[in-house]
Amino acid sequence: MTHPNDDHSSFDASTEERPRWVRLRALFEMARPEQVLLMALVYALGVAAAVAWGASLDFGHLGVAFAAFTPVALTIHYANEYADYETDLLADRTPFSGGSGSLARTGLPRSLARRATLASGVLSVVVVAGGVTAGLLSIAEATLLAGIFILGVEYSLPPLALAWRGVGAVDNAILGGLLLPVYGVLAASGSLTVVDVVPFVPFTLLVFVNLLATTWPDRDPDAAVGKRTLVTRLSTRTLRGLHVGGVVAAYGSLLVATGTVIPVPVTFATLLALPFSVWGAVRYTRSRSPFPAVAAMVVAAAAHFCAWAVFVA
Known part of the structure; x- marks a missing residue:
């Protein structure tokens, strides 16, 4: 069994030096710029919600806060590329799974x-x-960033290597679906309450469903290298039930919270993602492509942001 901490130096030694531009391009691709852009949208979603709740827009501070988050996100992505090196060599990539593929390519x-x-x-x-130190970030913001950093790196690397222990999908959903928009709320408002967290629970569940879908195509390569993700541990039938349960929980919690912590326009906008979620539930484990679940997550994020920014604020 291999482990994300193993490094195969024999391959490194036998690999001839590549031109600098090849290495720079690989570093760019491993940074997963398309995911960083999606992270910017989810961060802006939290900002829009905070403004709708009465926070003032300070574009300077919001820019600084996201700039501080960016190297954290890059570290998480690079750590994942390092840990998944062997499974990515074996994976038959889709546009949404199999890592960046840069090292393998x-x-x-x-x-x-x-x-x-x-x-x-x-x-x-x-x-x-x-x-x-410079007074540009609050202690609360730095603490939340530290939590994101630790959970993100430990998704891939020891001592926890959460993705290798079957809990990576939960960890990643909390990171991208909950903590990132909450960080946007904190950056905009300067404080947090429980009410600030609850509106992002439905989106967090959609991120979890998305992760079930994006890890499905890699189940065989992951199992081959000893990476025991959730989809390698559970039966197909159980995974389908978990996928459907995640969709039901996402939209169920959305409806339950409507009118209290989630405004009606936000609910209606988020429901635009429902057809993609249903499509994804029908196709899950029957198709390699995770596109429907990915589309549901992206549509939900964009619709959520637009509703908070336009119809509520």
């Missing part, structure tokens, strides 16, 4: 991802600590 060494993880990790610490 170029033959660049796994150590490139390790060095990028260390460099971006150090940068994260410097930027966040410097932001607090």
